[in-house]
Amino acid sequence: MQRFACDLIIDAAWVLPIAPENRALSAHSVCVTDGRIVALGPTPDVHGAWEARHRVSFEDGILTPGLVNAHTHAAMTLLRGVGEDLPLERWLRDCIWPLENALVNEDFVAAGTELAVAEMLRRGITTFTDMYFFPETTARVARAAGMRAVLAFPVFEGSTAWSRGVEDCFHLGLALHDACRGDPLVEVAFGPHAPYSVSMSTLEKINMYAQELGLGVHIHLHETAHEVAEARRLHGRSWVHVLGDIGLISPQLQAVHMTQLEDDEIRLLANHGASVIHCPNANMKLADGTCPLTRLVANGVNVAIGTDGAAANNSLDVLADARTAALLAKLQAGDPTVAAAPDMLARATLGGARALGREAQLGSVEPGKLADLVVFVPDSPAALPLYDPFAALLHTGSAFSVAASWVAGTQVVHAGQPRLLDETAMHAHVREQAQRVRAHR
Numbered sequence: 193m194q195r196f197a198c199d200l201i202i203d204a205a206w207v208l209p210i211a212p213e214n215r216a217l218s219a220h221s222v223c224v225t226d227g228r229i230v231a232l233g234p235t236p237d238v239h240g241a242w243e244a245r246h247r248v249s250f251e252d253g254i255l256t257p258g259l260v261n262a263h264t265h266a267a268m269t270l271l272r273g274v275g276e277d278l279p280l281e282r283w284l285r286d287c288i289w290p291l292e293n294a295l296v297n298e299d300f301v302a303a304g305t306e307l308a309v310a311e312m313l314r315r316g317i318t319t320f321t322d323m324y325f326f327p328e329t330t331a332r333v334a335r336a337a338g339m340r341a342v343l344a345f346p347v348f349e350g351s352t353a354w355s356r357g358v359e360d361c362f363h364l365g366l367a368l369h370d371a372c373r374g375d376p377l378v379e380v381a382f383g384p385h386a387p388y389s390v391s392m393s394t395l396e397k398i399n400m401y402a403q404e405l406g407l408g409v410h411i412h413l414h415e416t417a418h419e420v421a422e423a424r425r426l427h428g429r430s431w432v433h434v435l436g437d438i439g440l441i442s443p444q445l446q447a448v449h450m451t452q453l454e455d456d457e458i459r460l461l462a463n464h465g466a467s468v469i470h471c472p473n474a475n476m477k478l479a480d481g482t483c484p485l486t487r488l489v490a491n492g493v494n495v496a497i498g499t500d501g502a503a504a505n506n507s508l509d510v511l512a513d514a515r516t517a518a519l520l521a522k523l524q525a526g527d528p529t530v531a532a533a534p535d536m537l538a539r540a541t542l543g544g545a546r547a548l549g550r551e552a553q554l555g556s557v558e559p560g561k562l563a564d565l566v567v568f569v570p571d572s573p574a575a576l577p578l579y580d581p582f583a584a585l586l587h588t589g590s591a592f593s594v595a596a597s598w599v600a601g602t603q604v605v606h607a608g609q610p611r612l613l614d615e616t617a618m619h620a621h622v623r624e625q626a627q628r629v630r631a632h633r
C-alpha cells in the first residue's frame with residue numbers, strides 16, 4: 193500500500209492533545225509536514241499509513257502542545273533574587289525601578305532575554321508574551337532561538353531607557369509592528385503597564401489603535417486591593433469598569449493578575465470575551481491576593497497562565513504556576529474536584545493560545561495546527577510510576593525534563609538542550625550584566 197509522505201513522525205508513550213478531546217492517548221504518534229501537524233493516531237496505524245524522512249521515538253515520553261507563558265518580563269531574569277520579601281509598592285519603588293533606571297539598555301535586555309529563553313525552552317515553553325523595554329531586542333533573541341513571542345511593547349507616560357514619553361512608545365512600538373509583519377514567530381501587542389501608570393487619554397488611544405490594527409492589549413490589572421481602592425477613590429468605580437467604559441474590555445484584552453474581582457466585573461469580562469492571565473506564584477510571593485480561577489471559568493472567561501518576571505516569581509516555569517493555580521483554586525473553593533490536572537494543562541497551552549487570539553493555530557495537538565510540540569521525559573524518581581500523565585506533569589512537573597521541542601516543525605530543543613542558542617555566549621553576557629547589577633545594589 194502506498195504510504196503518505198511527511199517530514200517527521202514523533203512516537204510517544206503518551207500524547208496529551210488537549211483538544212478536541214482532552215484525554216491521554218497511550219502509544220500515539222504525530223506526523224508533521226511543512227511546520228504543521230498532519231496526523232495523530234495510534235503508533236502502528238500511523239506507521240502503516242505514513243512514511244517520514246525523520247522519525248524520533250520517546251518510549252517513556254509525554255508529548256504535549258508547546259506551553260504558553262502568557263505573561264513575563266523576560267529580561268528581568270537578571271534581577272532574579274534582588275529585593276526579596278518586600279510588598280509590591282516598596283519592591284517596585286525602592287528596588288526594581290531604581291535598578292532598571294540605572295541599568296536597562298539593549299545589552300541588558302539581550303542578555304536577560306537569552307537567559308529567559310534558555311530557561312523557558314528547558315521547561316517546555318514554546319510561546320511567551322513579554323512586556324519589557326527594548327522589545328526589538330527581545331524579538332531578535334526569541335527569533336534566533338526559534339521561540340514564538342508576542343511583544344507587548346511598554347507604554348509609559350514618562351521617559352524610560354527605551355522611550356521618551358507616550359508618543360515615542362507608540363512610534364517605536366508601531367515601527368516594530370511594521371517590521372514584524374509576516375514574521376512567522378514574532379508579533380506585537382500593546383503593553384500599557386497598568387491603568388494607574390498610564391493616563392485615560394492614552395488608554396483610549398491604545399484602544400483605538402488596537403481595534404484598528406487587530407492587536408492585543410496586555411495590561412497589569414487589579415493586581416492589589418490598594419490599586420482597586422485608588423480607582424474607586426479617583427473614578428468612583430473599579431479599573432475594570434473604567435476600562436469597560438472606554439471599550440478596552442474586549443476579546444483583545446489580556447488582563448494580567450486580576451486578584452480582586454466582584455461578580456459584576458467577572459460578568460463584564462465574560463460578556464466581552466476578555467482573557468485573564470493568572471500569575472499565582474508572583475501574586476502569592478507579593479501577597480497581592482488570589483485570582484478567582486474557578487469563578488472566572490464557571491462564567492466562561494478564558495484564563496491563561498503566566499509566570500510574571502523572574503524578579504517576582506522567581507522562575508519562568510509555567511507548569512509550576514499551573515500547579516499553584518490548581519492548588520489555590522481547590523483551597524479557595526473548598527472543593528478538590530475543581531482545577532483538575534487536564535484542565536490546568538489546557539490553561540497552560542490552549543488557554544494561552546486563546547488569550548493571544550491564536551487558538552486556530554496553536555495550543556493543541558490537532559491536524560492542521562502549527563507543530564509547536566514538546567516531549568517531556570521522566571528525569572527523577574518522583575516521576576515514577578507513571579499512571580496519569582496529566583497529574584504527573586502538573587503535580588510533579590519538576591521531575592520531568594524536556595527531551596525535545598519543536599516550533600512550527602523546527603526543532604528548538606534537542607537532547608534536552610536549546611539547539612539554536614549559543615549558551616556559552618549567553619553565560620558570558622549574563623555574568624557581565626550581573627556584575628553591573630551587583631555594583632548598583
Ligand SMILES: [Zn+2]
Nearest residue numbers: 265412500501
Ligand atoms: Zn508583570
